[in-house]
Amino acid sequence: xxxxxxxxxxxxxxxxxxxxxxxxxxxxxxxxxxxxxxxxxxxxxxxxxxxxxxxxxxxxxxxxxxxxxxxxxxxxxxxxxxxxxxxxxxxxxxxxxxxxxxxxxxxxxxxxxxxxxxxxxxxxxxxxxxxxxxxxxxxxxxxxxxxxxxxxxxxxxxxxxxxxxxxxxxxxxxxxxxxxxxxxxxxxxxxxxxxxxxxxxxxxxxxxxxxxxxxxxxxxxxxxxxxxxxxxxxxxxxxxxxxxxxxxxxxxxxxxxxxxxxxxxxxxxxxxxxxxxxxxxxxxxxxxxxxxx
Amino acid sequence: xxxxxxxxxxxxxxxxxxxxxxxxxxxxxxxxxxxxxxxxxxxxxxxxxxxxxxxxxxxxxxxxxxxxxxxxxxxxxxxxxxxxxxxxxxxxxxxxxxxxxxxxxxxxxxxxxxxxxxxxxxxxxxxxxxxxxxxxxxxxxxxxxxxxxxxxxxxxxxxxxxxxxxxxxxxxxxxxxxxxxxxxxxxxxxxxxxxxxxxxxxxxxxxxxxxxxxxxxxxxxxxxxxxxxxxxxxxxxxxxxxxxxxxxxxxxxxxxxxxxxxxxxxxxxxxxxxxxxxxxxxxxxxxxxxxxxx
Numbered sequence: 001x002x003x004x005x006x007x008x009x010x011x012x013x014x015x016x017x018x019x020x021x022x023x024x025x026x027x028x029x030x031x032x033x034x035x036x037x038x039x040x041x042x043x044x045x046x047x048x049x050x051x052x053x054x055x056x057x058x059x060x061x062x063x064x065x066x067x068x069x070x071x072x073x074x075x076x077x078x079x080x081x082x083x084x085x086x087x088x089x090x091x092x093x094x095x096x097x098x099x100x101x102x103x104x105x106x107x108x109x110x111x112x113x114x115x116x117x118x119x120x121x122x123x124x125x126x127x128x129x130x131x132x133x134x135x136x137x138x139x140x141x142x143x144x145x146x147x148x149x150x151x152x153x154x155x156x157x158x159x160x161x162x163x164x165x166x167x168x169x170x171x172x173x174x175x176x177x178x179x180x181x182x183x184x185x186x187x188x189x190x191x192x193x194x195x196x197x198x199x200x201x202x203x204x205x206x207x208x209x210x211x212x213x214x215x216x217x218x219x220x221x222x223x224x225x226x227x228x229x230x231x232x233x234x235x236x237x238x239x240x241x242x243x244x245x246x247x248x249x250x251x252x253x254x255x256x257x258x259x260x261x262x263x264x265x266x267x268x269x270x271x272x273x274x275x276x277x278x279x280x281x282x283x284x285x286x287x288x289x290x291x292x293x
Numbered sequence: 294x295x296x297x298x299x300x301x302x303x304x305x306x307x308x309x310x311x312x313x314x315x316x317x318x319x320x321x322x323x324x325x326x327x328x329x330x331x332x333x334x335x336x337x338x339x340x341x342x343x344x345x346x347x348x349x350x351x352x353x354x355x356x357x358x359x360x361x362x363x364x365x366x367x368x369x370x371x372x373x374x375x376x377x378x379x380x381x382x383x384x385x386x387x388x389x390x391x392x393x394x395x396x397x398x399x400x401x402x403x404x405x406x407x408x409x410x411x412x413x414x415x416x417x418x419x420x421x422x423x424x425x426x427x428x429x430x431x432x433x434x435x436x437x438x439x440x441x442x443x444x445x446x447x448x449x450x451x452x453x454x455x456x457x458x459x460x461x462x463x464x465x466x467x468x469x470x471x472x473x474x475x476x477x478x479x480x481x482x483x484x485x486x487x488x489x490x491x492x493x494x495x496x497x498x499x500x501x502x503x504x505x506x507x508x509x510x511x512x513x514x515x516x517x518x519x520x521x522x523x524x525x526x527x528x529x530x531x532x533x534x535x536x537x538x539x540x541x542x543x544x545x546x547x548x549x550x551x552x553x554x555x556x557x558x559x560x561x562x563x564x565x566x567x568x569x570x571x572x573x574x575x576x577x578x579x580x581x582x583x584x585x586x587x
Contacts, residue, residue, distance in 0.1 A: 098488065121502055133502055135494075156501065160494050169488035173481040174498050180480075180552065181504075184473030187550040188466035191539075194546035195391070195462030197453055201428075202463050205451050209414050209426055210471055213507035245484075252487035254584040257558070258477045261551035290548040 001025065001148060004053040004060035005044075006073055006080075007094070008035040011120065012063035014127035015093065015153050019061075020044050022152040029053035050076075054083035059146060063093045066240070067100040074104055086112040089142050091149075095119050095241065098165045098172070098248040105164050114142045117164035118150070119171035123232070131155045137167035172245045176259055179242060179279075181215045183262035186283035189223055190290040199224045219280045228274070228281040238279035239266045294318065294441060297346040297353035299366055300387070301328040304413065305356035307420030308386070308446050312354075313337055315445035322346035343369070347376035352439060354384045359534070360393045367397055379405040382435050384442075385457070386411050386427075388465070390538040391545050394458045407435045410457035412464035413447075416526070424448045430460035462546075465539045472536055472556035474509045475573055479559065479580035482517055486586060492518045516574035525572045532573045533560040 001024045005016045008030035020026045020042055028036050029047040036046045047053040050073055054060050060080055064070045070092065074080045080090050090108055092101065092115070105115040116138025126132050134154040136143050139162060150157045160166040185206070192202045203220045211220075222228065242263040249256045262282070269275070269285040287293050294317045298309045301323040309332065313319045319337040321329050322345070329339045340346035343366055347353055353373060357363045363385065367373045373383055383401055385394065385408065398408045414426035423445055429436055430453035443450050453459040478499075485495050496518045504510035516522065536557045543550045556576075563569065563579040581587045 121498065133498065135498060158494055158498050161490055163489065165488055166485075166490045169485045169490050170495055170498055173485050173495055174503065176484070177477050177481050177499060177510075178503055180473060180477035181470075184470045184477070184552045187473070187548070187552055188470045191466045191469065191543055191546065191548045191550065192459075192462045194548055195459050195542075196456055197459045197462055201451055201453055202466060205414065205426065205428060205463055205467055206470060208449060210467065210509040211474075211507045213504045213510065215503040216507065248488075249484055252484065252584075254480070254484045254487050256480045256484065257555040258473065258480055258552050261555060264551070290546075 002056060002058045003027070003149065004047075004057040005029070005063070006050060006053055006060065007063040007069070008039070009063065009065065010124040011127050013038065014124050015061070015063060015120075015132075016044065017042065017128065018130050018152045019149060022148075024149070027053050027057065049078060050080065051078045051083040054080055054088075057084060057088060059089045059091055059149065060084055061091045061093055061149075065094060067097050070094065070096055070100060070104070075107065081107055081111050081113070084113055087114070089114045089116055089145060091146055092117045092164070093120055095171055095175070095244065096168060097244045098168045098251055101165045101168050114139055115164050116142045116146060117167045118146070119167055120154070121171070121174065127153070133158065135160050135167040135170045137161050138164045169248065172241070172248050175241045176245045176256070178215050179238060179262045180258045182219050182280050182282055183258070183265055183286075185216065185220055185223060186265065186280075186286035189283055190286050190292060193287070193292060194290065222278055222280045223283040226284070228277040228284065231276070231278045233279050234276050235266055235269045235279045235281055236275040239263070239270060242266060295349060295351045296320070296442065297322070297340070297350040298356070299323070299343065299346055299353065300356040300362075301332070302356065302358060303417040304420050307417055307422075308354070308356060308413075308425075309337070310335070310421065311423045311445045312442060315441070317442070320346050320350065342371060343373060344371040344376040347373055347378075347381075349378065350381060352382045352384055352442065353377060354386055357387045360390050360538075363387060363389055363393060363397070368400065374400045374404045374406070377401075377404070377406045380407070382407045382409055382439065384409045384411050384439060386413055388412050388468070388535060388538065389461060391458050391461055391542045394461050398457055407432060408457050409435055409439065410460040411439075412460055414464070414467065420446075426451060428453050428460045428463050430454050431457045462542060465535070465542050468535050469539045469550065469553045469556075471509050472532060472539075472573075473552045475513050475576050476552070476556045476559050476580075478510065478514055478517060479577035482577050483580045483584040483586060486581070487584060513574045516572055517577040520578070522568070522571040522575040522578065525570065527573050529560055529563045529569045529571060529573055529575060533557070533564065536560055
């Protein structure tokens, strides 16, 4: 397939590498050009503009960190709206707001183009080995065209529905559950600590029974070890995601009281200077609220 | 060992029969006489009162559903404090509140007896096969004496420390995390439903990803997808009873638990709307109601 790729952060580079490795014709663009050098060595053509990455492409993938970057790349003069062919697909793979995705779907539809959204589940190392989970949504024929790409990127594709925002809702709901798991574990650890329990014991009780899952094992361990400086996902990024979640809930009129509680913990953690630490530092914030720090 | 056992409900039955088949000398007691029938047949002695079940016992286990029941059994006239021999152990295995555990500890100490708190993790089927997790806490010497009992009751022993209330705190905190997980799942399902997504998709994403292998998500999530709230594992009423114990423990220790507060509100709402006897997964329906979906 003829594929364009815009946004070569850690995830983007890894995903683009998989596409190239599978033999697709790949053109890449990144605002910071150095980030394209590895891919160039591996045989990708490097475009000098967004428009250059769109020309003659069947699919252009964007993997951008926020809504602002996505809007800029799509709507600015020479952006995807102006540059991708009629009938071509814009496939967004970043975690964006439901609102932005709805808005851009309408923009592309007016230009006779198609928007599909396929946010990913997993870390950059999983992206590099093609082990991501992919949550795909959009018009069925567009998703079918993208299927060969999903196959080289991911271990498993979850089809969320016919509207691009369907996959956004799933991705945000999954992140929401993770955040709430972190928030409630934090409360559990503070409670047992106040009763003189060694945190490790509570960790074992949780992870050897009801909560024998990666979310609890990974983040519970960080809380036990208080190794918040080994950052998987920062508090600030967590806060960004929770703001997207609460905005999506607001649009759909869904009260999320657990989400509000956790978002407040994240805000407190940022207020206390822990914005760049791993977001499980919410446990320290909870401990502080409990008079333990 | 010479063991007494008070409280032969669904959990107690399974645990007591493990002790009996482990070769221990067992005396049982329950306020409902029929509950003891099968034990008489399989070789246990059936006591006629709490005082009777305490006679000559090294350990007496209580497995009762409510704090008030253990209060009555321990502090009533002819109760355990009055009847246990000096040096004997009261092993409290129900999920009791912190204040109750502290009161029992003090009263038993005053009578020269010992309290251990040993709450259990697992369902009646696991109790019957000796596959429970147990969380013992109390004086080390007493724990050591009870080790042979732990071995026949449990697959895994999590030692919580020398203070009985430490074990209660762990059990309550574990329940709190479960309640929060159920609540959060309810919220997540409402969110995606409002965007027109099939609940099964979120279930697949969570149960094959971050939450793979966790019975809390795999089990309760499935009940939410199928809306089979009438197949009751743990009903809302029991959830609320435990949640109130958790809130009380948090209050005593001065720990704000905002996520758990949300869980209590949802439990109350479910009861107010007539879902008290349904499975706790019905909190997803309560959340859906709050979101204008029902």
